[in-house]
Each structure stands twice: as structure tokens, then as C-alpha cells.
Amino acid sequence: MNWLKKLTGQLTGKKEETDNAAVAAATPGVPSAPSDAAPSAYAGQDLTLREGAPEFHLFVASATLDTGTGLAHGAMHLASLLAVEPSRADWQALAARYLDAANGDVDALLPAGDERFAHSEALRAWFWQRQGRTAEALDLLLQVSRAERHAIYLHAWALDWLEQDGALALVDDATMMQLLATVLNSVEEAHESSFNIVRAMKRWAALAERASAGYAPSPILLMVRAGLQRKAGNFDAALAITGPIEKAASAEQANAIGLLLRCMRRFDESEQAFIHANSFDPDDITPKLEAGDTCFEAGNWQKALGWYEAVLAAADGQEWALASSWYCRYKLDGDEAWMERLWEAMRGGDNRAHQLVFRERGRLAQSMDATANLLRQMREGWLKNGGGDGGTIQIGTSSLDAPSNQLAFALEFAAHNPAARLDMESGAVSSVDPRLALAPVDYALWAYDGNVPHPAMPAPDAAVRDAIAALALAPYHPNENWAQASHVAARFGTAHVRDMLAVMVYPPPLPQGVSALEWLPRVQLAAAQVLGQVDSGWEGSERRRALVSVLFGPMDWTTCAAIRVLAWIGAAEPACATDIMGLFAQMERHIPEVGHWDWVTLLYQQWLEIPSLFDTEREELRRKLAAHEGNFSED
Structure with a gap:
């Protein structure tokens, strides 16, 4: 069988699980467990090693190297480890030690x-490059x-390799x-x-x-060069x-120009x-599809519909054009039947329909x-009455x-009833006191005088507040929101972490036509998304x-904002997932037994988004979520 056909297979198949158990049994201190077994309990840093998790692969790879036996097995775990985060310098150092231990015998x-x-072949490539076999x-x-x-792997390794002196001369034009x-x-x-x-x-x-300076001109070369510059901004x-x-x-060439001008919003x-x-x-x-998407982005629904219909005339049932045409019709006449079609297509697995429904x-x-x-x-x-009358x-x-809640009232007062003031009397406090931190923390957002909350830090720097406000004003598209938050994080850096946190409790004023109940969570989430990317690494990081x-x-x-961002990191960065689940x-x-807390349902929902859960864990979380939602509906 061609190895490429099996390249995307998972390392931890049945044979690998058996090998893991055998090695674990022969190696003191290496835990063994069936792949679908949940750890006995979560306990933060005391979490048991989870088979298949990065820390498990690191433990086995390191332990195997220390014993000096079973290096091939350890190398497979090393390959799985590097697949999680190939740019990690300490994990690459471990790979170098493996190559030395094998006397260079890849x-x-x-x-x-x-x-x-795939993972092991990528590691093979890393070993080869270290031996000078760059091409x-x-x-x-x-x-x-x-x-x-x-x-x-190309971003983490190949880019560094190709930037080295003389490397480009080793690679043929086609490659x-x-x-x-x-x-x-x-x-x-x-x-x-x-x-x-x-x-x-x-x-x-x-x-x-640099590489293409001597290449013969061609339409493909032009498209690739222009495309790379476009995606670099x-x-x-x-x-x-x-x-x-x-x-x-x-x-x-014409398509390359069209894509570029669309990104420039021309x-x-x-x-x-x-x-x-x-x-x-x-x-x-x-080109018809791209023209349709261009008019779509411009909000010209009639023109976009015309292009999508032209596509459908040439390729009946083309999914992207079909879903997009329904959305255009919905925007033009407001008939919910078109949205119902999109919902139905989304339930059938149509990604474009899902995108449009969410939009x-x-x-x-x-x-x-x-x-x-x-x-x-x-x-x-x-x-309805043109504002409030104070009091x-x-x-x-x-x-x-x-x-x-009180912050939201203050925002609405400022916008619609500036002479009003709030007098809130709070009732019972749970035995799990929501006013207190659950554990020692580095930054406090809120402090209390009795039951009256107030911000526990000074107001934020205006530039940070305005940058986060701009993020919050953008449409709620989580992938794009996360990407844009990273640029704000890079602009201000760790020196402004307190300001980013302070925006959560000193929010910008309400934009025209936006409610505080909509605006405040958007501001708090935008601030958390910036904080989640303010530096790299995890243990000891400022973002953590x-x-x-x-x-x-x-x-x-x-x-809620912290839960959403931590779950996002846990899904996108598997090396952080075990700690975040802890x-x-x-x-x-620490769920309070009294009162309504939105974060509880969200905790279970977002926890389920972390891919590295075992099946048994996922089933238990679903059970808890259903039970909590059932209790809430009875309230």
C-alpha cells in the first residue's frame, strides 16, 4: 500500500495501545490505562497523566530516553508530541537528544x-534536515x-530552514x-x-x-506571489x-487582481x-462565484444573487452558490422561508449554510x-417614551x-435615564460565597463593601479601552474576533494586562442602538480574547x-468571558488542554447553591468543546449539562 494513503492514520490505533501498555508495564512509573478510561479525578496540577495527551507523550518519550531502551517506541511518542506544537524549543531539544542517542541512525x-x-514522517524530516539533508x-x-x-510543520520548521543561507539553492523550482x-x-x-x-x-x-527571482514568468507564479503578499497584508x-x-x-492574473481588490474593499x-x-x-x-462573493461582501444582495444564479445555471445545485442565493433572497424580501431552507441545509451538514445562519x-x-x-x-x-424621568x-x-448587572444599569442610565440612581438590596449569600476568589489570584476585578460591588482596580488606559471597544463593535464572528484581538494583544503587550482587565469593569459607553445587556458581554469577551493572546506559552504565562x-x-x-477564552485555547492548543480542564x-x-449564575451552564457547554476529552468524560459532562438545564427550567 502506498504509505501516503495511510499517512493520515492515527498513531494510537489498537496496536499502539497494546504497545503502550506493554512498555508501561515494563517501565517503572509509566501509567497504563485503556484509551477510553477517564482519570480518577480532576485536581489541577495533581491531574493523572491522560493517555494521548501531550504531557503523556512527553512523559513516555522522556522516560524512554532515560532508560536508553525502546527508543523507537519513544520516538513515536516524541512525534506525537511535536505534532501538537512543533515550534516548541524544548521539545525540539528532546528530539535532538533522541538523534544523538541513536548515533544519528534515523x-x-x-x-x-x-x-x-504523518507525525513520524514529519519527525523523520526534522531529523534529516538536522543531518544536512534539507532538500x-x-x-x-x-x-x-x-x-x-x-x-x-511548514510554518514551524520549513520557513526557518529555507531562510538559512544557501538553503534556497538546494530546492528545485517545482518543489x-x-x-x-x-x-x-x-x-x-x-x-x-x-x-x-x-x-x-x-x-x-x-x-x-527571493526564491522566484530567477524563475520564468507564469500565471501560476504571479498568482502565488501576489497571494502570499495579499495574505501578509x-x-x-x-x-x-x-x-x-x-x-x-x-x-x-485577473482572479489574483480580483481577490486583492476585494481585500482592499474596492x-x-x-x-x-x-x-x-x-x-x-x-x-x-x-470567477462567477468570486464575483458573487464580492458583491455579497459589499452588501449588494441583488447583484450577488445574479452571480449566484449564473453559477447555478451552469452547475445546478452547487452548494456554495445555492446557500448564498437563499441568503440573498432573505436579505432582499425578508421571507423567513429562505432562512428555513438555510437551517435545513445546515442540519444536513452544509458548511456554507451554517456560516450564513450564524452570520x-x-x-x-x-x-x-x-x-x-x-x-x-x-x-x-x-x-418607547424617549428616556426615563430619573428617580x-x-x-x-x-x-x-x-x-x-449593576454595571449594565449604569450604562443604560448614562444613555437613557441619566438622572436615575439604583438602590439594590441583595438577599441570601450562598455557602460558596460569590464575592470571594476561589483561590489566590494575581488580579482582582471586583471588591465588595458588604454586598455592594465596586471595581478593584483603577480605570484603564484610554487607548486600550478604545481598542477593545473597536473589537466589541465588530460583528460577532468568533474566528475573526479572535484573530483581530491578537493584533491588539501584540500592539499593547503584557505591560497593559491590568488595563485590559480593567476594561471589563470600566466598559466604554453604549454605542447608538445597542443595549447594555448586549454590549457589556461583548466588551468583556473582547478583553478576554486580547488577554488570551497577550503572550505565548502557558505555565507561568501572563495570559494564564x-x-x-x-x-x-x-x-x-x-x-463567562474567561470560560469562553480558556475553552478556545484548550481546543486550539492541546498542550494547554489538561490544565484548562483541571x-x-x-x-x-464551587457552584453556588443559591441564585442564578449564567457561567454554570456555559462551563459545561464550553468544556464539551475541548477535543481531548475521553468519551466517558464527554458523556458525563452532557449528563451534568442536561441535569443543570432541567433544574434551571424548573426554576
Whole structure:
């Protein structure tokens, strides 16, 4: 069997599980457990090693190296470890120790056979490059990237290799073009990409210019070069490569111009470029789709619909065009039947339909406790009557509320009833006191005088507050929101962590037409997303200190923001997942028995988003979520 066909197989198949158990039994201190077994309990840093987790692979790889026996088995765990975060310097140092222990014999560490896996072949490429076999290493890493349909190894390793003096001369033109094209297709547009990805793409774009200086001109070369510059955000450089629309001599060139102009938000010119691209081959639906998407982004629903219908006339049932056409019709006539079609397609697995439903209906959840519901009613009255008439608004609650409730009232007062003041009487306090931190934290957001909350830190720097406000104003598209937050994190850095936290309790004023119950969670989430990317690494990082402070601090709407961002990190960065699940478990043990707390349901929902859960853990979390939702509905 061609090894590429088996390349995407998982390392931990049945044979590997058996091998793990055998090695564990023979190696003192190495735990063994069936792959679907849950650890006995979560306990933060006392968590048992979880088979398949990065810390498990690190433990086995390190222990095996220390014994000096079974290096091939240890190397497989090392390969799985590096697949999680190939850029980790300490894990690469461990790989170098493996190569030294095997006296440079790569085949002894990674025996070739019928079953060859992506992770181990990537490690083989790393070993080869270290031995000076750069051309072979790059070719193998390219095969791995194509089979895995991602380019994390290219970004983490190949870019550094290719930037070394003399490296480009070792790579033939065809391989280099394939590398560059693979990288180009591995990332989103610049405005949808994180700061680190855009920075890497700038390096790839510069590398492409160096590498291709002597290449023969071709439409594909132009498209790749311009595409790399575009995804690096270097729009002027990309435009210099593509030239103007009227000089486009191929469909590839015209498409490259159209994509670039769309990113520059020059929508009319972009559409013209795709029209020109279509003239080279009227049967090709790609320029029509791109023209439709350009008009879609511009909000020109009628024009976009026309292009999607042209695609459907040429390719009946084309999924992207069909779902997009329904959305355009919905925006044009408001008929819910079109949205129902999108819902149905989404339930059938149509990704474009899912994207469009979320675009239209996706919202960040608002608090649904009694005080928040009262504020909703009062705001409706103020809007209907042209504002409030001041006075003292007295509210009595049966239990302690989240302090952000009072913050939301203050925002609405400032916008609609500036002469009013709030007098809130809180009732019972749970034995799990929501006013207190669950554990020592580095930053406190809230402090209390009795049952009255107030911010525990000074007001934020205005520039930080304004940057986070701009993030909160953007439509709620989590992937794009996360990417844009990374640029704010890079701009301000760890020196402004306190300011980022302070924005959560000193929010910017309400934008026109936005309620406090919508605005405040968006601001708090935007601030948490910035904090989640303010530095790298995890243990000892500033981002962990800040997010744990919000999670374990006094319970509030801000707790929800911390849970969302921690779950996002746990899903995107598996090396952090075990610790984050431990934090969630610690939080679960402190659910107040009195009052309504939005974070409890969210905790279970977001916990379930972490991919590294065992099946038994996932089943138990679903059971707890259903039980909590059932109790809440009875209340």
C-alpha cells in the first residue's frame, strides 16, 4: 500500500495501545490505562497523566530516553508530541537528544514499514534536515502537509530552514512552488488571520520573492506571489505584482487582481476583475462565484444573487452558490422561508449554510437572570417614551447578583435615564460565597463593601479601552474576533494586562442602538480574547495568570468571558488542554447553591468543546449539562 494513503492514520490505533501498555508495564512509573478510561479525578496540577495527551507523550518519550531502551517506541511518542506544537524549543531539544542517542541512525528511531504516519514522517524530516539533508526533508514535509491538509510543520520548521543561507539553492523550482502554494492555501485572508500568522506570511512572501527571482514568468507564479503578499497584508506589494485589470493576460492574473481588490474593499473594481477573468473561459464557474462573493461582501444582495444564479445555471445545485442565493433572497424580501431552507441545509451538514445562519442569527449570549430581565423591560420603556424621568430605582433580589448587572444599569442610565440612581438590596449569600476568589489570584476585578460591588482596580488606559471597544463593535464572528484581538494583544503587550482587565469593569459607553445587556458581554469577551493572546506559552504565562484571575475571582459575567477564552485555547492548543480542564473541574466544585449564575451552564457547554476529552468524560459532562438545564427550567 502506498504509505501516503495511510499517512493520515492515527498513531494510537489498537496496536499502539497494546504497545503502550506493554512498555508501561515494563517501565517503572509509566501509567497504563485503556484509551477510553477517564482519570480518577480532576485536581489541577495533581491531574493523572491522560493517555494521548501531550504531557503523556512527553512523559513516555522522556522516560524512554532515560532508560536508553525502546527508543523507537519513544520516538513515536516524541512525534506525537511535536505534532501538537512543533515550534516548541524544548521539545525540539528532546528530539535532538533522541538523534544523538541513536548515533544519528534515523531508521533505527523510525523504522520504515507499510504503516507510516504523518507525525513520524514529519519527525523523520526534522531529523534529516538536522543531518544536512534539507532538500529531502522539505520534500517529505511537503508530502506530510498535503496528506494532513495543514501546514503547521511548514510554518514551524520549513520557513526557518529555507531562510538559512544557501538553503534556497538546494530546492528545485517545482518543489518550491508547491511549498509556496501549500502555504498560501493554508491560511485565511489577512483580516481573518492572527498577528503571528500574518507575521509568518510576511516572511513567506519575502522568501517567495527571493526564491522566484530567477524563475520564468507564469500565471501560476504571479498568482502565488501576489497571494502570499495579499495574505501578509502587503496590498501595495501585491498590486505591484498583479498589475492593473486592463493588463491581465490570463484568468489567473485577473482572479489574483480580483481577490486583492476585494481585500482592499474596492468592490466594484474587484467585480470587474472577475468579469475579466471569466472572459478567458466563460464555462468556468470560479470567477462567477468570486464575483458573487464580492458583491455579497459589499452588501449588494441583488447583484450577488445574479452571480449566484449564473453559477447555478451552469452547475445546478452547487452548494456554495445555492446557500448564498437563499441568503440573498432573505436579505432582499425578508421571507423567513429562505432562512428555513438555510437551517435545513445546515442540519444536513452544509458548511456554507451554517456560516450564513450564524452570520444572521449568531449572537453572544446575554444574561437571563431576573435583574437582567428587569433591565430589558425598563430599557424598552425608556426607548418607547424617549428616556426615563430619573428617580431612585429600587430592586430587591432573593440572592446575590453578578456585579455586572449593576454595571449594565449604569450604562443604560448614562444613555437613557441619566438622572436615575439604583438602590439594590441583595438577599441570601450562598455557602460558596460569590464575592470571594476561589483561590489566590494575581488580579482582582471586583471588591465588595458588604454586598455592594465596586471595581478593584483603577480605570484603564484610554487607548486600550478604545481598542477593545473597536473589537466589541465588530460583528460577532468568533474566528475573526479572535484573530483581530491578537493584533491588539501584540500592539499593547503584557505591560497593559491590568488595563485590559480593567476594561471589563470600566466598559466604554453604549454605542447608538445597542443595549447594555448586549454590549457589556461583548466588551468583556473582547478583553478576554486580547488577554488570551497577550503572550505565548502557558505555565507561568501572563495570559494564564490573567484569565485564571478572572475565572477564579468574584463570580460575574466576566467569569463567562474567561470560560469562553480558556475553552478556545484548550481546543486550539492541546498542550494547554489538561490544565484548562483541571481549572474547569475546580470551578465546577464551587457552584453556588443559591441564585442564578449564567457561567454554570456555559462551563459545561464550553468544556464539551475541548477535543481531548475521553468519551466517558464527554458523556458525563452532557449528563451534568442536561441535569443543570432541567433544574434551571424548573426554576
